[in-house]
C-alpha cells in the first residue's frame with residue numbers, strides 16, 4: 496500500500512508540474528495577463544478552445560487551460576460577478592474565452608472558408624486587424640448555476656453562427672417566436688451585470704463583451720502574437 500500511495504503522490508506532483516509548466520500560459524503571464532480565477536475564484540471557467548467542444552472541433556489552445564485577461568479587465572469581470580451574486584446568489588459567470596493569441600485567431604479565421612471575408616467578420620474577427628480578445632480585453636461568457644453544469648438557456652449555444660445569436664435581432668426573434676421571453680430575459684441578466692461593470696456588448700454575439708474599444712486596447716496593450 497505505501498508504494499501505491501507513493502506512486503499516486505508522484506503522479507499528482509508530475510501532473511501538477513506539467514500544468515504549471517505550460518510555456519504558452521507562462522508567455523501570457525509574462526505579458527502581464529492574469530488568470531481570472533486568481534482575481535475571483537468564484538468565476539467559473541470552461542475554456543472551450545482548449546477542448547474539442549467548439550466550432551473548429553479541435554483543441555486549439557494546447558496546454559492552456561486557464562482563462563487569462565488583462566488585470567483591469569479581470570477586475571471588471573470580478574465586479575460583474577459580484578453584481579450577479581448580489582442579485583442572484585445561485586448564479587455565477589461562466590467564462591468560455593478570454594485572451595486569445597493572434598496565432599489562434601488565424602486558425603479560427605481559416606476554419607470558416609465557406610463564408611466570404613465580409614460575412615465571416617460577423618463571426619470571427621479578421622486576424623489582420625486583430626480581435627479585442629487578442630489584446631486580452633474581451634471575454635466570451637454566459638451565466639450558470641454555482642456548479643457550472645447548468646448554463647442558463649440563451650436561445651443558442653456559444654459560437655452559434657446566425658441571426659438567432661444577434662442581440663440586435665432579439666426583438667424581431669421574440670416576435671417571430673424563435674426566442675422565448677425567458678431566453679431574452681436570461682441574456683438581459685448577463686448584459687445587465689456586464690454593462691454595469693463597464694463592459695460593452697456587441698450586436699452580433701450575445702456572449703461577447705469588450706472592456707475597451709479596439710483603439711483603446713491597442714493604445715494601452717500590445718497584441719498577443
Ligand SMILES: [Zn+2]
Nearest residue numbers: 633634635703
Ligand atoms: Zn468573443
